[in-house]
Amino acid sequence: MKFEAITIKDIARALDLSVSTVSKALRGSHEISDETKRLVLAYAREHNYKPNPIAQSLKKGLSKSIGVIVCNIDNNFFSQVINGIESVARQKDYNVIITQSQESYEREVANSEHLSSRSVDGLIISLSAETKNVDHLIRLHQKGLPIVFFDRITDEIPTHKVIANNFKGAYEATRHLIQQGFRHIAHITSSSSLSITLERFEGYKKALEDAGLKPDPRYTKLCQHGGMIPEETRQALTELLQLNPQPDAIFTASDRLSTTTLSLLRKMQISVPDQIGLVGFTNSISADIFHPALTSVVQPALEMGTLSTELLIQLIESKRPVTEFKKIILETDLKIRDSSLRINQ
Amino acid sequence: MKFEAITIKDIARALDLSVSTVSKALRGSHEISDETKRLVLAYAREHNYKPNPIAQSLKKGLSKSIGVIVCNIDNNFFSQVINGIESVARQKDYNVIITQSQESYEREVANSEHLSSRSVDGLIISLSAETKNVDHLIRLHQKGLPIVFFDRITDEIPTHKVIANNFKGAYEATRHLIQQGFRHIAHITSSSSLSITLERFEGYKKALEDAGLKPDPRYTKLCQHGGMIPEETRQALTELLQLNPQPDAIFTASDRLSTTTLSLLRKMQISVPDQIGLVGFTNSISADIFHPALTSVVQPALEMGTLSTELLIQLIESKRPVTEFKKIILETDLKIRDSSLRINQ
DNA sequence: TTGTAGGCGTTATCAA
């Protein structure tokens, strides 16, 4: 009943050769006669021989697989990044092992521990909203595990990083709202410990200042769980709507926050943008399809995935230690669309 | 510079014991003295010993990983299913290796070959739109690789399957359009070789018939690539709009087709539902957030993932061959909402 | 040109 695959040993026995001869023949070594090679290759093909990757891994100390930690796959941005990761990885013959932190620090630590201990050759990670301390990753990095960060990065580890131009995106999104005539613009964003939170907040603030508007700290609400807990977002929105003067527009900092906010507004029977303006920051290409009622700032998520993977594989396969690390900032591609959501239920 | 992990051998040398003693002590064998166990475990913990999973795999012939083949991760339905798969797998200590067929038969074959050959203990798959022949999977199944199908299944392989109640979902979606007063309801669907295509078409047809409407074959358009090629969908929509009488509503059979159609209608400046009715079939929970202009039929995608994974792990870990296979049909949870998309650009 | 032997890290069997 077990899945019996053919091995080098089987070929050797069948052809009355030694395993090393077969091994060499299979890899086309020049120290094997053409005749023997022909025989071995023919037999291998005929019996559909495939080297056992696990044995190869054990031998070479490389698993030909890369680990990925994201907070949640079921999120347009991350699934697009993973799409990019998978495409490049497959092309270079690496397996992709996916794990989710669900925005939990503990799960992030557990997943990183699990993925290391020799089972992956490298790690691609975007930090969880809860993560304030990256010692677990520093440890792995010091042990020599190649790591590439994307989107939610840390400055504490010297390695490659790929991010979007969060400042510029947030600046342009906010400026767009201002140009639409909104004056009291609120900001719903993620955990204060995330790199993206600060960068986007700075863009938001600068746009207000450049327009002569005074950023009011009461108008910025943090969601420590990055919107994973809807109640948190509901609370933030409710508090904003009770302020005086009431905000006339909202700049939401992520896909999850945007969609949750949109959904809450719908339940509250508040039309966008007739009653309140809404712009969402997004890194997701298809966002313009999925968010027909949002104005969005679009970033190439797919490219983040492909780039990160190329950099990681480069790290893995470089014989000599890499000393210079890149921090790649993908440029904002502002895409404004003003469809609106009419509420009629 | 290499990642040097501590091994059993290191512990044995340090404690002046044999590797087999250490191995047994680590697994708490009762044939080892308490004193020795204490020593070994203390040393192991102190030096953060982790067994090398690759060596264990080689030894046991099990990799503790499951392969997944979907057409595209960057698709709400599949990313939600994978979310479910990953959750259950992690809980049971399995790695999840993701691959995408991109709706290509060739890539599906290549991925399945790659994932088998001992690198995964089981396979969870949803067929590509191009796949007409499943010999590649029959081969793996016969070799003893446990397989579970979800959503896009085949009847040719006797194993567990998890699907949605496609007939009922399509029936209700179509009936809803009829109740809204639409009479010329078109249907844009996927490849004719997919199981879901037929099932959803039957539901659509039955709803029309039950309402005394005559299904017109010209009103059903197939997209052989499941909407992966936008041009295909554009063509289908264009042809539909040229028919006489022109359809007054469309029932789209999948997320990708729904969003593409919505996007095309927007470009054509055709409002939904003022100028044309639109209902999309979806298995995706968050669809009601993402498709504010669509009426949707909601299915528990997450549950498809968790269920499939539980069934697969059951197959993998069952000592005796499983003889009875389940075909689980998850029930439709119809969720109607009639927000509308006003076009103003 | 081919074969022998040892090892990658772990586990299982059998002997001490």
Added chain:
DNA sequence: TTGATAACGCCTACAA
């Protein structure tokens, strides 16, 4: 209670 040995499948000095 512990240890020596072989084995999982593959690779590679080194010998023949």
